Amino acid sequence: MAKRLDGRPVGSPTTVLVVHPDPHDGAAIRAALGTSRRLRVLGVTGDGDEALALARRLRPTVSLLDDRVLTSGTDLVAALARWTLVIALTGATERGAIVTLLQAPVQGCLTYGYIEPPDLVRAVHAVADGLGWLSPAAAAAVTWAMREATPLPARPDHPSSHLELP
Amino acid sequence: MIDVMIVDDNPIVRSALRGFLAGADDVQVVGEAADGRTAVTAAQRLRPDVTLLDHRMPIADGLSVVSHLAEHTSVLVLTSDAADDLIAGMLRGGARGYLVHGEFDPPELLRAVRAVAAGQGWLSPRGASVTISVLRDQAAREREEASHADQLHQIRNGFGLTARERDVMELLTVGHSNAAIARRLLLTEKTVKNHLHHIFTKLHASNRTEAVMRWSGGQRQ
Numbered sequence: 001m002a003k004r005l006d007g008r009p010v011g012s013p014t015t016v017l018v019v020h021p022d023p024h025d026g027a028a029i030r031a032a033l034g035t036s037r038r039l040r041v042l043g044v045t046g047d048g049d050e051a052l053a054l055a056r057r058l059r060p061t062v063s064l065l066d067d068r069v070l071t072s073g074t075d076l077v078a079a080l081a082r083w084t085l086v087i088a089l090t091g092a093t094e095r096g097a098i099v100t101l102l103q104a105p106v107q108g109c110l111t112y113g114y115i116e117p118p119d120l121v122r123a124v125h126a127v128a129d130g131l132g133w134l135s136p137a138a139a140a141a142v143t144w145a146m147r148e149a150t151p152l153p154a155r156p157d158h159p160s161s162h163l164e165l166p
Numbered sequence: 167m168i169d170v171m172i173v174d175d176n177p178i179v180r181s182a183l184r185g186f187l188a189g190a191d192d193v194q195v196v197g198e199a200a201d202g203r204t205a206v207t208a209a210q211r212l213r214p215d216v217t218l219l220d221h222r223m224p225i226a227d228g229l230s231v232v233s234h235l236a237e238h239t240s241v242l243v244l245t246s247d248a249a250d251d252l253i254a255g256m257l258r259g260g261a262r263g264y265l266v267h268g269e270f271d272p273p274e275l276l277r278a279v280r281a282v283a284a285g286q287g288w289l290s291p292r293g294a295s296v297t298i299s300v301l302r303d304q305a306a307r308e309r310e311e312a313s314h315a316d317q318l319h320q321i322r323n324g325f326g327l328t329a330r331e332r333d334v335m336e337l338l339t340v341g342h343s344n345a346a347i348a349r350r351l352l353l354t355e356k357t358v359k360n361h362l363h364h365i366f367t368k369l370h371a372s373n374r375t376e377a378v379m380r381w382s383g384g385q386r387q
Contacts (some may be wrong), residue, residue, distance in 0.1 A: 102298055103305050132295030136277075139263065139287030147258035149304060164176045 013037075014128040017060040017084065019051040021068050029064060032117035039124060048076045055083040061128045064089055064110075064120070068100060070142040081105040085127050089115075098141035110135035171197040171212060171239065173228070174220040179267075181242070183218060186272040191216045192319045202226030209238040211271060215283045219261070220247040221252060227256050236260025240282045253296045265289035266294040318383045325368045325381075338356075339378050 008090030008125055016033055018041060020026035026044040033039045042058045045051050055063060063084040068091075070076060080086050092098050093121040107127040110119065115135060123133035134142060170193055172180050180198050197212045199205035203226040209217060217239040221228035227262045228243065229252060235241050242263040243256045245382065253264055262282045271292050276369050278288035289297060327335060330351075344362070349353045362374075371377035 003348070035316050053306035101375075103302060107298070126294070129291070130184065130295075131291035131328045132293075132298050133291055134287070134294040136284075136286035136288055138280040139281075139289040139294065140285065141287075142289070142294075142301060143257050143262055144302055146254065146297060147260055149258060158341060 012125060013040040015039075015058070015065040017051065017054055017058065019046070019048070019063060019069050019080075020044065020089070021046045021064075025066075029120060032120045033124065033142045035117065036125075038086045039121065042143045048072070052076070052079055055080050060084045062087060062124045064124070065106075066090075067092070075104075077104040077106060085129055087092045087123055087133065087149050093137065095141040095144050095150055098138050099145045101107060102138075102142065107131075109138040111137040113137070168193045168216060168279060169196040169212070169214040170194065170279060171205070171208060171214040173199045173202070173217060173223070174244075175200045175223040176220075181221070182276070187277050187279070189272065190276050194278065197312075201226060202231035206231050206234045211236050213309045214239050216240050216242055216279050218242050218244045218279075219256075221247050221256075229259065231261035232256050232261055240279055240285075242282045242288065244336065248290075248292045250296045250300075253293050254300050257293075257297060262286075264288045264290055264293035266292055313384075321383055323380065326367060327368060331361050331365050331368075334358060335365055335377070335381055338362070338365075338374060339381055 016039055018029050018033075019028050020029060020033060023046060026046060028039045030044050036101060043054050045054060046069060048069045051063070051065070051069065052071060055111060058079055061084065063080055064079060064087050065077065066089045071079070077086055079087070079141045081092050086106045088101055088104070089110050089112065091112045092097065092101060094109065095115075098111065108123050110133070119135065126133045153160050170187060172183050172195060174183070175182050177200075184195050184213055187195055197208050198385070199208050201223045205219070210283055211277045217235055219228045219232065219235065219241050222245070223242070227377050228245065232241055232243075234279065236259065241261040242265065243261045244267065246267040256264060263347070265278055269301055269364045270278070281288045337350055342350065344355050344358045347353075348358045351358070366372065366377055369377050369380045371380055
């Protein structure tokens with residue numbers, strides 16, 4: 001069941017790349033992840049292009065990506081997701097914004113203000129195991145979207161079920 | 167104080183959950199139920215802030231009552247069953263959280279209860295993963311439908327019908343006869359026939375069925 005994108009055997013440390021615009025916060029995240037012996041942080045960067053180069057070269061199992069980090073031209077999340085599993089870190093609080101953010105190929109989302117250091121570790125492990133992780137605010141956003149979801153509309157190839165042609 | 171109700175048919179599970187929650191000063195268990203139907207009446211009476219809901223139970227299972235419960239209480243599903251359809255069904259039915267037995271410890275249960283009571287959500291890693299993919303599929307489907315609607319709009323504009331001919335065409339598409347169309351648009355049947363003649367020419371249709379088909383985006387045979 002365990003899906004290891006990096007091809008390493010289950011049981012070897014999960015590797016992580018931290019992509020955060022604030023070096024201080026980036027270091028704090030690295031320290032929080034360092035409390036788990038099963039995690040190894042390969043790098044911390046605040047630059048999108050460098051993040052992409054690191055991901056391509058080092059193939060971290062999981063990347064934590066702050067949504068303020070941008071890259072020149074390409075869609076950073078989609079580009080990163082070719083090499084690593086991605087967890088988004090966001091300051092967004094509005095439900096619709098969080099749901100939109102989750103349309104990108106990410107496996108999890110942590111919303112600032114609700115993140116406790118053990119959550120970072122659990123999130124990385126959950127995503128490395130092929131599952132997902134949503135912080136309480138993100139879980140509230142997606143469960144709201146599920147409740148609001150409209151039922152499947154009629155297929156357009158059956159335009160009208162009460163069609164009565166002479 | 168957060169009032170909690172426990173709904174599970176297994177008395178050992180209920181007692182274990184009671185034990186987990188007993189350690190917190192801000193949480194009290196106000197009721198228990200062993201089946202879905204009893205749970206709904208109890209929720210109506212007790213209005214607990216949070217209801218821990220199992221799925222497999224006699225008389226009425228969790229999925230069948232989740233939307234009724236959600237009217238009176240915030241539902242946190244707590245079950246050993248983690249099938250994708252069940253997770254999606256529970257959340258569509260109004261559940262605010264989903265925890266899977268064996269994947270959480272007592273502190274996490276308390277955090278989940280507090281989060282749900284505060285209007286946030288709580289999803290186990292499997293719940294999070296299923297929900298993210300369900301929402302992404304849904305968005306992809308909506309984009310596809312929007313693009314289909316755009317195409318249809320373009321096709322229809324391409325026929326160059328007048329506003330009145332469009333009115334006639336819309337009524338024809340939902341199956342109205344010439345007489346009915348005439349009554350609805352306050353026209354004589356002869357005028358409707360004239361409009362239809364022009365519509366058929368513009369749509370390259372030789373009869374009503376073909377016209378409707380073409381108006382609905384169908385290709386010429």
